[in-house]
Amino acid sequence: MATYQLTVNGETHTVEAMENTPLLWVLRDNLGLTGTKFGCGMALCGACTVHLDGNPIRSCSTAISTVSNKQITTIEGVANGEDLHPVQKAWMEENVPQCGYCQTGQIMAAIALLEKNPSPTDSDIEGAMSGNICRCGTYERIRKAIKKAANPTAQ
């Protein structure tokens, strides 16, 4: 066991954990941030996607020992108070979720995509989102919501 300092959604936390503990379980077990989901444990499905210094990472396969002194953002940290992130708004306008379980990971991947590429093509979207599985099959609406978030006034 070791002590780690990590910054999540702008707040600094000190946690005790084994050094190879995945960030996912620290977020969920230690910090109670349950918006980030377990899906596969092998970085294959994207349900656990969070941002590390703005980059999308799979928290199920990122050891706690590697994230000290970096900025971690989870789904709980993307809205500005009651004002939702444009991607969250687009997700609501397009009625994307079905069961909803994978959607926080999908939204985190989409936010990271749009920060790097504000006007993604279909192929850019497919490339950035191919690591995120939705078993309910909401892919069409995910694509539409990303386009809407990129260009809220277009139809």
Added chain:
Amino acid sequence: MKTEINEHKIFKVSRRDFIKATSLSMSGLLLGLNVRCSDTSKKLTGNPDAVFSPNLFISINGSGEVTLVAHRSEMGTGIRTSLPLIMADELEADWSKVKIVQAVADEKYGDQNTDGSYSVRMFYTPLRKAGATVRTMLEQAAANEWGVNVAECNAKNHEVVHTSGKALGFGYLAEKAAALPLPDEKSVVLKSPKDFRYISKQSSIVDLKDIVTGKAKFGLDNSLPNTKIAVIKRNPEPGAGLKSFTADEAQKIPGVLKVFTLDAPGFPTNFNKPLGGVVVVAENTWAALKGREALQVTWATGINADYDSLTYGNDMLKRAQAKGKVRRENGLVDKALASAAKIIEVDYVVPHLAHTAMETPCALVHVHDGICEVWAPVQDQQGTRKSVAAALGLEVSAVTINITLLGGAFGRKSKPDFVVEAALISKTMGTPIKILWTREDDIQHDFYHFPAAQHLKVGLDKNNKVSAWLHRSVFPTIGGTANADANEPDSAELSMGMIDFPYTIENIRCETQVAKVKTRIGWLRSVANIHHAFAVGCTLDEIANARGIDAAQNLLELLGNDRHIDFKSLTAEFWNYGVPMEEFPWDTARFRNVIETVRDKSNWGKALPKGSGQGIAAHRSFLTYVACVVEVTVDEKNKIRIPKVDYVIDCGTAVNPERIKAQFEGGAAFAASLALKSEITMSNGGVEQSNFHNYQVARMSDAPYETAVHIIENNERPTGVGEPPVPPFIPALCNAIFAATGKRIRQLPVKLV
């Protein structure tokens, strides 16, 4: 599957009952609703109860807030929104003032087992009556208040309005309405569909904002003080036991608290028994997982240690060539085949499949002081309650099941084995226990969709007319998971796309063969319709090709004149999803209509470049008529893409069209997984796949780019939409691949090289 019996009794409930059932404290008007249902197919549901006596509750408090109880499980269909919406519409409630509360598992609610695509079908009319009864009482309360005739008072958008223009709010009237006797059922008038405020209109799901902000609570998202985490190492062969284990290394992992065993159930395992194995309980998830990794276990072998799915599949295919047990016979098939001018003889093969909902099985359970509290994502709420009570030796009344959101289910979470595991572990530990199934656990210890081999032999006579249809279906029945003697498909399984063959061919015979169950088999979204629709839909395309006519035209010709098919006279085994044919007939006019409409909407037969093609298929399942045209492109590397899907569906009254469309978009993607990606294989009794790298499912590029869903508008009784998207998609896709490449697909998943 369940039958709705036409006995909807509405009654006033005591405040105490309401609080007990919902953990809510309420004042104002409370109404219960009694819906009687009978279980007509115990095999499919595994639910032993024949008659239920349920209650649903509506309440309005003094501030006008309407609370509606959602009593069925939300797994992504939108049912937690759609059922309350029906009540709110008849009630004339303002949706923005409605609060939805999830019911606990209780027989009072009647059937809560959320499967079989029947939540709306079963509860549509009872919920309308419940809403209308409350509306009638509010109108009477207003009439009394004003001293006018109730005929002059109409509820409208959360108030009762008098013809003079004056109005009283629902909140004001609640207490007064509560004092009134229940109205005579005959005086309760349902709204005319043209006056619907919410039914058949666009509606977002009630959990939408919580989902996109990460606040929605799924099975792993609740916690109690002092909760410990448990994982289990299970024998790869379901039902088989443990020889020995060493936990020395596991115990050294910091945070590991206890290692102990759970008994294996033997085989058949049944639907609600844990598989047993070695349990590791730890302070946190990672310690539990590392502890499990450090276990050294030697497993015993059981009666299915020889199970090899390849050998088994070959054996089924071999048996499919020989005459089997006749399940439907009309005319003289052998004679017609002997005199046929042309014969089509084909075999269709599908593998085992796993559910892989994104949320793996999980639960939070606390056994203490003679009671058990559960928070879990389960489809079969009452079945879970009974299974947990039985495993713990408690009365059912001592077990409370709180239903969280389900992170997908597709049939897996109708089996409560994982909740029982957590309950047994909590009993041993004396603390709250959260059980985690890793993806490997989920893929390797599922209740698998059955593999199937089918043989079809079709005769065309010298006039190019289809004269004979022989269909043999071989697959291990779901019933075999609970009953060692069940080794041939049952009537319900065969009525999912085989013996309910609707086409007018003079000579038809359907047969089955024995197939012993060798692993845990369970139902997966649309069940036996998957392999039957695949084989039937593709064979019909082969017939069109052999006859040299258009595939859509072939379907319409074979369907014959508009009529209600009297299936009972064609086969004694026909099963109509548990409901009477008088209420839900097999109506070929509706089937014809969806086929004709999809032909028009999809621009069927349009010119397409080389490497592209369209395919068509139509299928009735869960009482819903669906026709589907899939367009594919196949590139030089044999990558299959699906630019467009057109569905036309007739599901009767479309209560929530927005969510119906979502079910079909998602159903197409789900079916694309089954057709193109997914396969479970078994050797030495265990599963060879372990995670999403080797059990693949559709990703964005595999799913359809655009799914157009055309809903036929009518006022027929509503029918299912969760499962019906899946069956026709697969043959339509495979027929499109044939159109694009000239290659017939007769085995899933599709392999073009």
